[in-house]
Amino acid sequence: MIHIAIGQCGSTGTAEENQQEMERLLLQAVEEDPKLDLMVFPEYCRYTPASRADALDCAISLEDPDPFIDRMRELARTYGVCLIPGSFPERAGERKVCNTVLTIGRDGEILGKYQKIHLFDAAGYQESSYMQAGDALCLVDTDFGRVGVLVCYDLRFPELARSLCLQGAELLVCPAQFPCGQPLPARVDDWDLLIRSTALTNLTYTVGANQFGIVRRDAPFGRSCVADPRGTVIAAASGRNCVVHAMLDLDYQREVQKNLASWNNRRPDVYCH
Numbered sequence: 001m002i003h004i005a006i007g008q009c010g011s012t013g014t015a016e017e018n019q020q021e022m023e024r025l026l027l028q029a030v031e032e033d034p035k036l037d038l039m040v041f042p043e044y045c046r047y048t049p050a051s052r053a054d055a056l057d058c059a060i061s062l063e064d065p066d067p068f069i070d071r072m073r074e075l076a077r078t079y080g081v082c083l084i085p086g087s088f089p090e091r092a093g094e095r096k097v098c099n100t101v102l103t104i105g106r107d108g109e110i111l112g113k114y115q116k117i118h119l120f121d122a123a124g125y126q127e128s129s130y131m132q133a134g135d136a137l138c139l140v141d142t143d144f145g146r147v148g149v150l151v152c153y154d155l156r157f158p159e160l161a162r163s164l165c166l167q168g169a170e171l172l173v174c175p176a177q178f179p180c181g182q183p184l185p186a187r188v189d190d191w192d193l194l195i196r197s198t199a200l201t202n203l204t205y206t207v208g209a210n211q212f213g214i215v216r217r218d219a220p221f222g223r224s225c226v227a228d229p230r231g232t233v234i235a236a237a238s239g240r241n242c243v244v245h246a247m248l249d250l251d252y253q254r255e256v257q258k259n260l261a262s263w264n265n266r267r268p269d270v271y272c273h
Contacts, residue, residue, distance in 0.1 A: 001247045001248065002144045002145065002249075002250065003033050003036050003038075003245075003247055004036070004037060004207065004226070004246050004247075004248060005032075005033065005036055005038070005040070005243050005245050005246075006039075006207065006208075006224045006225075006226070006235075006237070006243070006244040007022060007025035007029065007039060007041045007042075007045075007209070007243055008025075008042065008209065008212055008222050008237045008240070008241060008242050008243070008244060009021050009022060009025060009041065009042065009045050009211065009212065009213075010042075010045065010211040010213030010240075010241070011045055011046060011047050011048040011213075015047040018046045018047060019046050019068065019071070021241060022041055022045060022046065022085065023071075025041075025241065025243055026039055026075060026081070026083075028243050029243045029245070030079045032243065032245065033245055036079070036081050037081065037082060037142075037144045038082045038083075038084070038142075038144070038147075038173075039081050039082070039083050039084070040084045040173055040175065040207055040209045041084065041085050041086035041175060041209055042176060042177060042209045042210055042211040042224070043086055043087045043101075043151055043152050043175040043176050043177040043209075043211065044086060044088070044099075044177050044211070045085075045086040045175075045211055046085070046088060047088070049089055049130075052130030055089045055097050055130050056089075056091075056095070056096075056097060060088055060089065060090055060091065060100075061090070061091045062090060062100075068085075068088070069102070072085045072104055073108040073110070074108060076104040076107075077106070077107055077108030080106045081106060082105055082106055082111075082142050082144075083103075083104045084101060084102070084103050084104070084149070084175065085102065086101070086175050087099050087100055087101045087116070087151055087175055088100060089131075090115070092115075092132045093132070096131065096132040097131060097132065098115040098131065098132050098133075098134060099115065099116035099119075099151060100113060100114065100115050100116075101113070101114045101149055101151060101175055103138075103142075103147065103149065106143070111140045111141070112138050112140035112147075112149070113138065114134065114138030114149040114150075114151070115132075115133070115134025115135075115136070116131070116133065116134055116151040116153075116154065117133055117134045117135070117154060117157075117160065118133070118153045118157050118160070119131050119133050119153070120153045127153075137160070137163060137164055137167065139167055139168065139169055145170040145171055146168045146169050146170050146171070147171050147172075147173055148161070148164030148165065148167075148169030148171070148172045148173070149164075149172075149173055149174075150164075150173070150174040151174065151175055151176065152174070152176040152177055152178065154174065155174055155176070155195070156194065158197075158198070158201065161201075161202055161204075161206075162201075162202060165202045165204050169204065170204065170205075170250055170253070171205050171206075171248065172198060172199070172202070172204055172205065172206040172207065173206075173209075174195070174198075174206070174207065174208050174209070176191075176208060176209065176210045176211070177210070177211045178190075178191045178210050178211075178221065179221070188223065191208065191221075192223065192225070192233075194208075195208040195225055195227050196231040196232075197231065199227035199228060199229060199230075199231050200229070200230060200231030202229075203229040203230075203253065203256050203262065203263070204253065205226065205228060205229060205253060206226070207226050207246075208223075208224055208225055208226075208227075209224050210223055210224050212237075212240050212241065222237050222240065223237060224236070224244050225237065225244070226244070226246040226248075228248075228252075228253075229256040229257065234246055
């Protein structure tokens with residue numbers, strides 16, 4: 001069994017206040033489940049940039065020591081937990097940044113880095129005006145399995161999750177900042193359906209960690225959840241800032257994949273050109 005937890009929180013305060021809340025939720029999760037393997041936080045949960053200038057100003061360079069990254073590595077090592085501390089702006093040259101997610105191992109070492117591939121250029125937003133898109137998949141090998149990483153808008157592109165699973169992902173993880181308010185219509189149903197359909201079509205456990213609260217002009221609605229290989233939600237957030245626990249059975253996942261056989265019955269010779 002893989003013991004996982006989601007720390008649902010929002011970047012509604014200062015970066016320091018938000019980081020303190022992340023640390024509080026991590027401590028709570030470890031106390032509630034001493035066998036915890038993986039803790040996942042939402043996209044930009046420490047700090048959401050307000051503008052291009054803001055993103056450039058707060059961007060982190062992984063080539064230099066950084067207090068936030070160093071602290072997350074220390075906590076992973078202290079608690080013996082694999083940690084995905086949401087995403088953050090990573091400096092990518094002088095005028096652009098990437099929306100980056102790190103996976104930190106139990107020993108505090110960085111196991112993988114993912115830079116968001118699909119930028120949200122839709123519905124009045126233009127993330128590409130200040131963000132640089134990533135160009136590589138992220139598969140992270142851990143002591144409990146291979147993890148594939150997505151971020152928020154990536155969920156709307158099924159090719160990405162499928163590609164991760166074709167390359168051996170046994171668990172899909174998606175930090176997000178899915179909003180429900182203006183200027184966008186309500187998207188609560190979109191979120192629920194995307195998490196469940198990603199799990200079901202790939203027959204793979206899928207974890208969605210979403211922010212909650214009023215963040216800039218958006219209002220992320222939470223509803224962080226875990227869906228099993230049949231697309232059934234097995235754990236979901238019940239409050240605002242909270243911890244969601246789930247246990248994942250990879251033997252059960254392999255049984256589902258064997259019985260439904262959709263991986264074996266694919267016809268890429270017909271539809272992959």
